[in-house]
Amino acid sequence: MQDSAFLGMSDRLRILRQSRFGAFAPVLFALAAIWGYFGLALPLWDYLTTPEAQNLRLIFLSPRNIYNLFMQSAVIATLAVGITVVLLLGDIDLSAAATAGVCAALLGVLVLAGLPGWAACVIVIAVGAVMGAAQGMLIAYVGIPSFVVTLAGLLGFQGLMQKILPTGNLNIDDPFLRGISRILVPDMLGLAIAALIVAGMIALSLRRQHRRREAGLEQDSPIAVWGQIAMVATLLFGAVLTLNAYRSVPLLILLLVAITAALGWVTTSTPFGRSIFAVGGNAESARRVGMNVRRIRVAAFAIVGIMAAVGGIFGASRYGSVSYTAFAGGSLLLESIGAAVIGGTSLFGGRGSVWNAILGALVIGSLGNGLDLSGASAADKLMFSGAILLLAVALDAVSRPAGQGR
Amino acid sequence: MQDSAFLGMSDRLRILRQSRFGAFAPVLFALAAIWGYFGLALPLWDYLTTPEAQNLRLIFLSPRNIYNLFMQSAVIATLAVGITVVLLLGDIDLSAAATAGVCAALLGVLVLAGLPGWAACVIVIAVGAVMGAAQGMLIAYVGIPSFVVTLAGLLGFQGLMQKILPTGNLNIDDPFLRGISRILVPDMLGLAIAALIVAGMIALSLRRQHRRREAGLEQDSPIAVWGQIAMVATLLFGAVLTLNAYRSVPLLILLLVAITAALGWVTTSTPFGRSIFAVGGNAESARRVGMNVRRIRVAAFAIVGIMAAVGGIFGASRYGSVSYTAFAGGSLLLESIGAAVIGGTSLFGGRGSVWNAILGALVIGSLGNGLDLSGASAADKLMFSGAILLLAVALDAVSRPAGQGR
Amino acid sequence: MMTASTTTAGHQAPPTAPPTGAGDRAHLRVSGIHKHFGGVHALRGVDFEVARGEVMALVGDNGAGKSTLMKVLAGAHVADAGTFHLDGQQVHVGGPKDAAALGIQIVYQDLALCENLDVAANLSLGAEPVRPGFGFLPRLLRPIDDLRMEVKAKRAIDQLQVRTLKSVRAQVGGLSGGQRQAIAIARAVGADSSVVMLDEPTAALGVAQTRQVLNVVKRLRETGHAVIYISHNMRDIFEVSDRICVLRHGANVATWRTQDTTPDEIVVAMTRGLEKEVGRAG
Amino acid sequence: MMTASTTTAGHQAPPTAPPTGAGDRAHLRVSGIHKHFGGVHALRGVDFEVARGEVMALVGDNGAGKSTLMKVLAGAHVADAGTFHLDGQQVHVGGPKDAAALGIQIVYQDLALCENLDVAANLSLGAEPVRPGFGFLPRLLRPIDDLRMEVKAKRAIDQLQVRTLKSVRAQVGGLSGGQRQAIAIARAVGADSSVVMLDEPTAALGVAQTRQVLNVVKRLRETGHAVIYISHNMRDIFEVSDRICVLRHGANVATWRTQDTTPDEIVVAMTRGLEKEVGRAG
């Protein structure tokens, strides 16, 4: 396709970054920078400057803390994955965190009323879908900008949550619900699943390469294919082994990954997903080729609603309670949109990936987690988290081969 | 230019809406709907349903409450006006409220240290400009999305505010500063200023029509010209007379209007303002015609910084104190972006107006004000405010003549 | 050359071509189409028709309303007034989906591509082939058969001889003007249809590619399609068209059989209208 | 027809036109221009020049690299390698502003208009006239003289005879393809400049408007401008150009004096390169 002789290092880098696999690069880079800072640089600095320190305590990178980090980021990640879908359309959802709150509150009330946990989950997921779809309809059919509709949703759902939870909070003891965050996947099963996934990827890639050759299509470069597999395998086994080293993979994390995989597949490999990207890239073009732009928009908002409900369930399970401040009142809203954007999803639509949202959520989660370990004052923590976030993202931007800017 | 014979009512409406004057329509409509609800529908309902009610109490529309409403919305409006400028570029600023907080805190510390009020104001405005410009540089020159930079700014500035205000809050007694919200423009002076503005508008319009005729250019339709003047005159005299009926026009409101007028003029009538719209409409085109897109971006963020500082000063003056929650911790961030968007400014850039941001701020302010008067529970208030906001905006969307959607 | 009937042209009913090409044979026929954009009256009661196995050229000055008429036919704009007939049956076209369902395909002047998607995706946009064996899923959620998509795209591009476009996995955002246009053409002519409308399809194309497009148009005619061809290039028009319809200021001027007219006559009709008009415009 | 020197063409140094048109006379000359987009090598050491009072045509197949070369000359793209000379002086073009300062004006193939602004604003974009008497303000903050802007726009549009465009206060987003192109052309030719580059300026224009543009090009030549004209229309090219430069796959094929060549020869050079290439491609 091109004369590789002419390709410099920076070109190669640029090509790599343009590949599907390369889209992970910036956020992985940011994550690595933050982990390096909290996990290595900071303890080393402590060790060198505090003469009485006996040894380098790498708490941040300890399996236990990584376990915490995953669990702490899970709700943000769940919402961010959902929000990514509407961001792909060029829309925004400010109400996702409040929707999660309403769903969690409803969940609490339902199990309190004696409903079995699984039934309550099914109901709140349906409710979440309806809440999302209702907003989607206002956006798609009435034509109000999504920012305004979901801002109204944010207010309304915050109120609704308070209505459902008059005392502001409710404890959740249902064993099924608590189990979601408590049940651990046996060590061996976790490894087996990871192995299965990697083996599946390899098989699919080989079959694909074979079929492409048969169809006379250009081959994917082996470096890209094997690089991608190697990366996934490293991340996957790294995560499973680390989690196993502390406890095991929690069911909640497994569920999150499974849901994200499903949504990732839908967004990249089905006509529906293609139409989401098309609408985000050029809504008028999508309309003109006969896509039902309105229905797509409603469906996307229904998906955020579902993901918000799932986030609500995860949160209720993990917090052991439903409280107004954990969902609607807090910073969840900005953090989950931030996670999606840090993951590289454009606010203008048409570019992004649900997987990156999970990495973005880890970036956001790591800031809070790492700073809490650092023992700084509240003010310093906030200032640091701003600075570190900026640095981590800027490092990537600066390292990017020069182009025509943004 | 066109055969008017063919124009139906809906066409006329559509043309009107496309005019400069017509851009106000949606948000004025929303505002009228909300005022009608709180001011007329609700009291009437109370009157009809509560047999013992002695008389219809139109508190919401009382001069006193309108005065409150203006003052309550002033800080939101100031920030929204600034945020509109970056929204026009297609960027967003999540840090404006936190910048206002830092500036207010600094202001408090400076006057406490004995600096005269005016000098402290000058300093914090400069600081605000630098804070905004610094973020703008990261966005323009390093190429990090504005959402991420200003999210980091939000965190960092919240921390900074806590650093400056270790005690969480600080009283402001400086007479100069307190004066900004306390000094009232004498009744007659207020009316004189309003009359002057209207007279100026008429003179400029006449001169403009005359010069256009001379240059052989198409004339503005007299209906549009006089309609616009009539609208401005009504709003202006209405506001001044209402405020005079309670007390008088507060200096703060006069300042806000003056600053907005200046910014409105800059954004619509100077090469700089034109370039903001051009960048927002098509950044690549703007770059190709030789505009310095980066510098424009930095300047726009400096403007938000300045407006945030002014908002901080207004807030400090009105609250008589600086507290963490009034700025950084509260809902000011979403409310001020919401005000800009409700005002009709597009998140995608290139479309909007600073004046509309003020109306948007009044919409947001009216929700809180009206619901507080209604005596509903906190939960109901939130739910109502969501619903009312939605309804007010949807009314306009539905009343819009059918087109090709958004 | 002007016959008596043509003197009634202008904003009134247009002189249609001789009866042989008239109503009964028409596959797609619209009449009395009006379209306003705010204060601009872009179409003023336009009548238009095309038969199967015929290439109908639509010409007119810049801003005459050609693209607007095409968009109305394709459902991208909804007409303010006017009727649609397909094979004599009145039909309703409320959106692009309706038009596509009626077998109407179009190359828009502004191409209507998604820059964030690759060539293959753009070529199948809205009609992605799905893998067999997933019948239990709703169509929109079945896996896309991307191999088939790429093969199809490759073949379509090759046919138009755009040799510089090497990979169908290149993002459309980075393509040259001609490469993009080729993709838009390939998308429209590749789909099942009975009416194909091309709005200045060769504006950005090179000499060889233009030739291919003209060949494609001829092939479409041979296979019984109704083809509408918009262009400012008189040579191309006289090469491929059977009839030529001239629009001016959003209204019909007249329709000629290509063999009965000359480029000069058409250009005059486009720019100055027919006799009466000439007098007026003078 | 091919001379001995042309056998060295292809990716090597191109055969330039006879010495009379060579280096010393050139107003703008670039050499060794390379440009990559990711893995695509769009320009491979291109040399190009144009003299004052000359119309240099740039032709090539779709995707040959014409627009990319123009963008490099206009500063919209920064070349990976290559040198710029203006009147024999080496100059640096780091962005569109630099190019504009050197007197280079361009009509981009994709027009580069702002759809949210009106016609008058687009015509003065980046060079808004300001009212006199505000010298105390920085230029960017002086009041725009919108009357002057509108008058200027009206005149420019009238010159191109786009009669359907009635108001210069119409938003560009609602204009027809040809109307837009006219605006882009008017903007470029209306500015002070010594080099004017037009990238397929008549692609969307009607017959009359095309004629006006060709006249404008000729007038620019007469007034001592260096003009670069890209088009796929051989007739237009042979009508206005003095020399023709052929690009193929991002490299020079050759440059001819228009009077020494024929459309057919150019088409062959564009699509198949020179003799040696033909053999290779065959």
Next chain:
Amino acid sequence: QDMVALLLPENVNPRWEQQDAAAFVARMKEIAPDVSVEVFNANNDSSVQQRQAEQALTQGARVLVVTPIDGDSSAIIADLAAEEGVPTIAYDRMINSANTKFWVQADMFATGAAQAQHVIDNTADGDTLVMLKGSPTDPNAAVIADGQMSVLQPLFDSGARKLGYENWTPGWDPAIARRSMDQALTQLNNDLQGVVSSNDGNAGAAIEAMEEQGMAGTVPVSGLDCTVQAQQLMLLGKQTQCGWRPLHEMGGAAAEVAVRLMNEQDYSDLATATVTNGVGATVNFVPVDSYSAVGAEGVAYVIENDPSVSRDMVCQGEAAKTDFCAD
């Protein structure tokens, strides 16, 4: 090295960082110099507080001292800690968990009653009052309100006082209190004679709203915490009362308990009583005193008794010009 974590709820009220944490850290230094203290602040977000508890436990905290944001959902913190064998002390605000070991607090019911009583004492029959209540999720806020109502309800019932307006203040946010007060003034057309405010933040907001009406200093306004800002307003006569607790003793007591728990020593001398919390668990209670400070005299008392407040801190700005500061 052993560590003890102090988890604070928010930074709306200056007391947490300024007084409670300072006192806790200082006492820890005295009695257990080689135990380190980590202070966290959750900014009114209960999921953040849970995260901070986890991080503290990861770092090896031996005791958690927690002021929850809301009383019920904070149970998970005590439960998590208990799973690791780490005891939890509820500081100022109760944690409704079976695993809450201790509670350190003054009698908030009495404090609320004192606030109301002060306002009653300074108003007359037929006067109209405004109530600015606390954060709905803070268990203290409800107790304070109950205390206030214990005094007010009979008077409201008898018509001796009228309740003109009341509102909760989520997160104890003064900005919300300000808007409530503006609305109260508008609705009552300034016809109000007393403000029963549940803490100083709300009082300051109310005073500012009245300032705009030229009413500041004409009606009694209650408060809680006696922040420096509130004391200044008291000297200026704009706020008239604040409930004060010896925060240094509260912080100190929490430190004592923490060290005893860590060393598994007997603590019966510290916990002189027990209370039953929201989930029916019996919690060791460490009571502290409270005092109702009124006017300049009250300010003098607070300066005298609160080591974290000095006369110089109070005598700043406008307040410096008052008689109190002049002598």
